[in-house]
Amino acid sequence: xxxxxxxxxxxxxxxxxxxxxxxxxxxxxxxxxxxxxxxxxxxxxxxxxxxxxxxxxxxxxxxxxxxxxxxxxxxxxxxxxxxxxxxxxxxxxxxxxxxxxxxxxxxxxxxxxxxxxxxxxxxxxxxxxxxxxxxxxxxxxxxxxxxxxxxxxxxxxxxxxxxxxxxxxxxxxxxxxxxxxxxxxxxxxxxxxxxxxxxxxxxxxxxxxxxxxxxxxxxxxxxxxxxxxxxxxxxxxxxxxxxxxxxxxxxxxxxxxxxxxxxxxxxxxxxxxxxxxxxxx
Amino acid sequence: xxxxxxxxxxxxxxxxxxxxxxxxxxxxxxxxxxxxxxxxxxxxxxxxxxxxxxxxxxxxxxxxxxxxxxxxxxxxxxxxxxxxxxxxxxxxxxxxxxxxxxxxxxxxxxxxxxxxxxxxxxxxxxxxxxxxxxxxxxxxxxxxxxxxxxxxxxxxxxxxxxxxxxxxxxxxxxxxxxxxxxxxxxxxxxxxxxxxxxxxxxxxxxxxxxxxxxxxxxxxxxxxxxxxxxxxxxxxxxxxxxxxxxxxxxxxxxxx
Numbered sequence: 001x002x003x004x005x006x007x008x009x010x011x012x013x014x015x016x017x018x019x020x021x022x023x024x025x026x027x028x029x030x031x032x033x034x035x036x037x038x039x040x041x042x043x044x045x046x047x048x049x050x051x052x053x054x055x056x057x058x059x060x061x062x063x064x065x066x067x068x069x070x071x072x073x074x075x076x077x078x079x080x081x082x083x084x085x086x087x088x089x090x091x092x093x094x095x096x097x098x099x100x101x102x103x104x105x106x107x108x109x110x111x112x113x114x115x116x117x118x119x120x121x122x123x124x125x126x127x128x129x130x131x132x133x134x135x136x137x138x139x140x141x142x143x144x145x146x147x148x149x150x151x152x153x154x155x156x157x158x159x160x161x162x163x164x165x166x167x168x169x170x171x172x173x174x175x176x177x178x179x180x181x182x183x184x185x186x187x188x189x190x191x192x193x194x195x196x197x198x199x200x201x202x203x204x205x206x207x208x209x210x211x212x213x214x215x216x217x218x219x220x221x222x223x224x225x226x227x228x229x230x231x232x233x234x235x236x237x238x239x240x241x242x243x244x245x246x247x248x249x250x251x252x253x254x255x256x257x258x259x260x261x262x263x264x265x266x267x268x269x270x271x272x273x274x275x276x277x278x279x280x281x
Numbered sequence: 282x283x284x285x286x287x288x289x290x291x292x293x294x295x296x297x298x299x300x301x302x303x304x305x306x307x308x309x310x311x312x313x314x315x316x317x318x319x320x321x322x323x324x325x326x327x328x329x330x331x332x333x334x335x336x337x338x339x340x341x342x343x344x345x346x347x348x349x350x351x352x353x354x355x356x357x358x359x360x361x362x363x364x365x366x367x368x369x370x371x372x373x374x375x376x377x378x379x380x381x382x383x384x385x386x387x388x389x390x391x392x393x394x395x396x397x398x399x400x401x402x403x404x405x406x407x408x409x410x411x412x413x414x415x416x417x418x419x420x421x422x423x424x425x426x427x428x429x430x431x432x433x434x435x436x437x438x439x440x441x442x443x444x445x446x447x448x449x450x451x452x453x454x455x456x457x458x459x460x461x462x463x464x465x466x467x468x469x470x471x472x473x474x475x476x477x478x479x480x481x482x483x484x485x486x487x488x489x490x491x492x493x494x495x496x497x498x499x500x501x502x503x504x505x506x507x508x509x510x511x512x513x514x515x516x517x518x519x520x521x522x523x524x525x526x527x528x529x530x531x532x533x534x535x536x537x
Binding site for chain 2: 092162163164165166167168169170171172173176180181184185
């Protein structure tokens, strides 16, 4: 085999592997679109379920997921960015910070059902928040912490040291330097991490199973201490718990959930490209 | 020499060791006088930049380093725990080797230090912008585009902007770490001419780009080698008739 042939073989193999990664994703998306697109109309996304969920729309579940995503953002973002700033800018290499880093890595590896049980024990029962939006948001927020902390810390560390030096040498304090130089420059990366974390939270079933989800609640929640329906759990319910459920509604629900998660991911990459392009150095 | 021998900065038996054990400076002592251009020269890794960073305590960023000795600025030890580091850095302002504008407009850059110091008055800021740009010989080139990005300037202009940015804070001492390293000969000449003007008002400590530059601008000079102070003297002496063999070898280009 000549060098040229070896090169072509390698390129061929690598392309094939890359294609193998893409194919299942495209197939899943196409499959859901084809099966679900017929159900997707204005009525489906704006009305409440009727006749034991076998008719009508999924509006409460859609809004529930939107509310939970916002709740997750509120619970997660301040804590995660604070932790990332601490780890990237202030923490020295001590035993404490090594434990913190270890904890973050391990948090990322915990199965989501365990977060659900933790949420049930800690927020629903111990803090007596009940099965509620606030309990679910806190549970999802904790689950989202590691990915947001890691991406935010990376984004902060990627800001070149010379900007910190210049800012400090001009008499800015450490915090002024972080606020007016480091964070603005790290923002594209931080926002990307936040949105990716939230898109994962929006699609999770297990953490909300015991902490927030209503099996069937054909109205909007009244407060953050109320239960709500949510798309992933609703999809689980109508796929496994309700006999004789029309397939069209199942696929329609799956399509809506997928569109929400994919559009969050899309927004993340648009934000990243836009803000990167604006960057001048 | 103006204000003959009024000490601005007194470096007293300073040693600096990085956390990895590298001895960057060993028992350095010398004085810098008011309104002179003091040149610190020597081969790379001789400790020049480390010494400059000690003056405004940017050395604080080197975690785990050990500092011995003292540095008096206007008679006050800069390492005293009562010293406000932010204030010190406004008084001893630094210009780096690589022109480093901050993201934002030319105006944003010039007013950054002042704004961080709490100065909000538009009149004061505008007055400082104009004066500092004139001092850095940049005013005519940028006066009509102060709100354009600082990154749109050429390398030479960026470095003069960084100089102006330091001057805008009306410091007492200006510290320049090889400020002309990336500049073409014409921009270098402009910067060197600015320095001669500026020493009327400021004390200037500079690590030069080359021995040639050192001889062009220095009032007094110190030669550093491997963290030791080898020789210090008037420019007219040290570059013409160096006392130490190593200084002579370096100046005449036998090493470095």
